Amino acid sequence: xxxxxxxxxxxxxxxxxxxxxxxxxxxxxxxxxxxxxxxxxxxxxxxxxxxxxxxxxxxxxxxxxxxxxxxxxxxxxxxxxxxxxxxxxxxxxxxxxxxxxxxxxxxxxxxxxxxxxxxxxxxxxxxxxxxxxxxxxxxxxxxxxxxxxxxxxxxxxxxxxxxxxxxxxxxxxxxxxxxxxxxxxxxxxxxxxxxxxxxxxxxxxxxxxxxxxxxxxxxxxxxxxxxxxxxxxxxxxxxxxxxxxxxxxxxxxxxxxxxxxxxxxxxxxxxxxxxxxxxxxxxxxxxxxxxxxxxxxxxxxxxxxxxxxxxxxxxxxxxxxxxxxxxxxxxxxxxxxxxxxxxxxxxxxxxxxxxxxxxxxxxxxxxxxxxxxxxxxxxxxxxxxxxxxxxxxxxxxxxxxxxxxxxxxxxxxxxxxxxxxxxxxxxxxxxxxxxxxxxxxxxxxxxxxxxxxxxxxxxxxxxxxxxxxxxxxxxxxxxxxxxxxxxxxxxxxxxxxxxxxxxxxxxxxxxxxxxxxxxxxxxxxxxxxxxxxxxxxxxxxxxxxxxxxxxxxxxxxxxxxxxxxxxxxxxxxxxxxxxxxxxxxxxxxxxxxxx
Numbered sequence: 001x002x003x004x005x006x007x008x009x010x011x012x013x014x015x016x017x018x019x020x021x022x023x024x025x026x027x028x029x030x031x032x033x034x035x036x037x038x039x040x041x042x043x044x045x046x047x048x049x050x051x052x053x054x055x056x057x058x059x060x061x062x063x064x065x066x067x068x069x070x071x072x073x074x075x076x077x078x079x080x081x082x083x084x085x086x087x088x089x090x091x092x093x094x095x096x097x098x099x100x101x102x103x104x105x106x107x108x109x110x111x112x113x114x115x116x117x118x119x120x121x122x123x124x125x126x127x128x129x130x131x132x133x134x135x136x137x138x139x140x141x142x143x144x145x146x147x148x149x150x151x152x153x154x155x156x157x158x159x160x161x162x163x164x165x166x167x168x169x170x171x172x173x174x175x176x177x178x179x180x181x182x183x184x185x186x187x188x189x190x191x192x193x194x195x196x197x198x199x200x201x202x203x204x205x206x207x208x209x210x211x212x213x214x215x216x217x218x219x220x221x222x223x224x225x226x227x228x229x230x231x232x233x234x235x236x237x238x239x240x241x242x243x244x245x246x247x248x249x250x251x252x253x254x255x256x257x258x259x260x261x262x263x264x265x266x267x268x269x270x271x272x273x274x275x276x277x278x279x280x281x282x283x284x285x286x287x288x289x290x291x292x293x294x295x296x297x298x299x300x301x302x303x304x305x306x307x308x309x310x311x312x313x314x315x316x317x318x319x320x321x322x323x324x325x326x327x328x329x330x331x332x333x334x335x336x337x338x339x340x341x342x343x344x345x346x347x348x349x350x351x352x353x354x355x356x357x358x359x360x361x362x363x364x365x366x367x368x369x370x371x372x373x374x375x376x377x378x379x380x381x382x383x384x385x386x387x388x389x390x391x392x393x394x395x396x397x398x399x400x401x402x403x404x405x406x407x408x409x410x411x412x413x414x415x416x417x418x419x420x421x422x423x424x425x426x427x428x429x430x431x432x433x434x435x436x437x438x439x440x441x442x443x444x445x446x447x448x449x450x451x452x453x454x455x456x457x458x459x460x461x462x463x464x465x466x467x468x469x470x471x472x473x474x475x476x477x478x479x480x481x482x483x484x485x486x487x488x489x490x491x492x493x494x495x496x497x498x499x500x501x502x503x504x505x506x507x508x509x510x511x512x513x514x515x516x517x518x519x520x521x522x523x524x525x526x527x528x529x530x531x532x533x534x535x536x537x538x539x540x541x542x543x544x545x546x547x548x549x550x551x552x553x554x555x556x557x558x559x560x561x562x563x564x565x566x567x568x569x570x571x572x573x574x575x576x577x578x579x580x581x582x583x584x585x586x587x588x589x590x591x592x593x594x595x
Contacts, residue, residue: 005186007179008054009034010042012063013152016078016169020058023175030179038152043067051219051233055189056182060170061106061151072218074185078178084171085110088149089120092166099147099166100140102127102154107168111149133157211236211277224279231255232262232279238299245275254295292368293376293384296361298352305348309473313466314342314502315349316459322451327354332423332446334439337453340503343426344395346451350424351391357422359389366400369408378411385411388420398427398436405438409445418446431455431499456498456505463494466505471521474509482513488523496530499537508533535563535582564592 007030011017017036024032033054037045042063050057050071057075059067068075085107092099100123101111108126115122123145127133134157137148147164148154158165170178211229212220217237222229235253251262261280266273296304305311315323323346326333333350335343351361362384364377377385384390394400400408412418425442429435442448456463467490475482485493498504511529512521564582571577579589 003190004029004031005183006031006053006055007033007182008046008049008052008057010046010057010059010063010067011036012038012042012060013155013167013169015167016060016152019170019172019175020078023172024179026176027179027183029183037063039063039066043070046071047216051217055186058178058182061104062153070216072214072216074182074189076178076182076185078170079174080107080110080168080170081174082110082114084174085168086114087171088166088168089114089122092147092149095164095166096147098145099149100125100145101149102133102136102140103149103151103168104128107151127154134160137161137163209279211275211279213275213277215273215275217275220274228255228260232260232277235297236262236264236277238297241299292365292373294363295384296363298358298361301348301361302352305345305352308345309476310470310502310506311342311345311349313469314345316454319346319451319453323350323353326350326449329449330356330419330422332418332425332442332448333451334425334427334442334448335451335453336427336429336435336439338431338455338499338501339428340501340505341453341455342502343428343453346453347393347424347426351393351422354391354422357389357391360384361391361393363393363395366394366397366404369400369404374407384421385415385417391422391424392417393424393426395426396428397425397442398429398439400438405441409442412446456501460494464490467493467509470502470505470509471513474506474513478510478513480513480516481519482516482521483519485521485526486523489521489526492523492526492530496533504533532560535560561592564589 007024009017009020009024009032011020011034014036017034020032020034024030024034033049035042035045035049037043039062042059043066046057046059046067047070050073054073057067057071057073058064058078059075060078060080064075064077089101089111101108102125103111105126105128108124111122111124114120115124123140125136125140127136133154137154137158138161140148141161141163147166148158149166149168150158151168155165155167209223211222211224211232213236214220217240219233222233224232232253232255236251239249239251245264245266247266249264251264253260253262258281263278263280265276265278267276335346337343348361351358364373377383380386384392394408412423417423425439425448427436427439429439443450456466459466467485471482471484474480484490493508500507508529512525515525515529516522564578567578567581568575571581575586575589579586582589
């Protein structure tokens with residue numbers, strides 16, 4: 001039985017995508033996925049999706065032409081038939097007699113033919129890529145033309161000047177013929193693919209695993225298991241954006257804690273080049289986030305940063321200006337701030353905005369440095385301390401041990417680590433302004449630049465605006481429609497001291513939104529949530545294992561009971577010490593535990 005033809009539909013405009021879906025649903029022997037994207041947006045969509053084993057791409061006009069130049073599978077153009085154009089003209093006559101037809105020659109040539117045969121007096125204008133279409137539309141409007149029949153590109157421009165349009169689009173019969181053509185073409189393609197099995201069997205004799213890709217990064221062959229292949233393919237795809245593969249390259253990539261050596265070679269065959277990637281397991285053990293080291297490409301960090309809805313209020317204009325200056329300065333950077341002030345967000349922005357040292361962001365948990373990690377960091381084959389062009393970020397640097405601090409500074413000085421890479425040290429300070437002795441010594445021994453992140457308390461004059469911006473982001477993230485705060489609620493939130501800064505603000509607003517029963521956050525709800533927060537603040541932040549779940553299903557009694565049990569655990573069951581820390585009597589504590 002013939003497999004269904006898998007079709008990728010890229011429509012330059014939404015109306016065509018909708019028609020593609022409707023007509024496609026009448027075919028039982030096609031598997032159809034449709035998307036909307038015009039010209040370069042459509043081309044980029046096709047390049048992103050093409051490796052999902054599509055047989056045929058269908059699109060229209062200039063978008064189809066662009067896709068055809070960039071992919072190797074067949075692209076079929078959904079035509080606009082004479083009936084489609086005639087139908088649009090008939091519809092226009094129902095509206096007005098003062099209309100014009102504006103479009104590329106594929107539309108206007110047929111329109112001229114129809115008007116000549118039927119003796120219609122209609123102004124017809126042919127445009128091309130060099131035409132000043134907007135000026136043409138404005139002149140037509142001045143002449144009294146109040147309706148334009150046009151293609152998708154002209155339609156967008158006409159709408160900008162509020163000129164009425166009828167979009168000439170492909171009708172259902174045209175789309176149906178396109179699907180029939182795609183099915184027939186795919187039958188021939190499947191025959192050719194079966195004939196290529198011999199080639200696959202020959203390549204299987206290679207000693208190492210390999211991936212073969214076209215110049216557009218479409219897959220020709222892979223001997224890898226699907227999970228490993230997908231991870232390596234997407235890694236190389238991201239690398240290609242920042243590293244043009246004109247020559248041979250060697251990369252390292254980890255999949256499920258196994259490190260792979262990837263050698264990319266370029267092969268030129270009859271003026272067309274291909275990428276041949278040999279894949280070999282590395283004998284060096286890989287470190288993962290569990291062991292305190294993570295690796296992220298620039299594209300991964302950019303994606304993480306772009307998806308972070310809360311970054312803009314955190315990065316002030318002063319911080320942004322200072323980060324721009326770092327592009328020409330390669331000194332180590334110390335990011336200092338209280339908890340929740342967005343230190344990692346600032347580090348990510350520095351990494352993605354700099355023009356050098358942006359191959360990978362290597363993040364190291366300073367509290368987990370041990371002999372195994374040191375061996376990995378200094379490994380001669382793939383140790384990040386012996387590579388160049390990366391940014392190395394030391395998290396929780398204020399908690400590094402004295403021994404590891406001295407060892408690290410010795411390595412930096414002896415290996416030029418800070419010359420070959422950008423170093424970023426993330427340190428925390430307390431609300432009282434106390435910082436680690438290592439922060440001060442780092443400032444004295446290295447030519448570092450400090451970023452001191454402001455707290456919410458220091459941005460009191462902006463707090464109302466920040467509360468509004470964060471509420472908008474929380475609404476987006478949680479699919480809610482809270483439109484503001486009651487005046488007393490806003491005043492209470494504005495005057496709260498926010499020891500956890502932006503992180504705490506997001507957490508509180510998320511809970512407020514989930515508990516809100518109206519369009520406005522009430523002062524009663526705010527007082528209840530902030531009351532819980534004040535109890536949490538009495539628990540020392542540095543204690544490990546303190547994890548309070550803000551669950552909208554809990555009552556205040558449940559929440560308080562959970563806190564009491566945590567504090568009791570900290571004091572090993574001593575009720576007197578627990579009651580003293582919580583600021584309640586032993587009797588009150590006993591009542592909570594026995595209620």
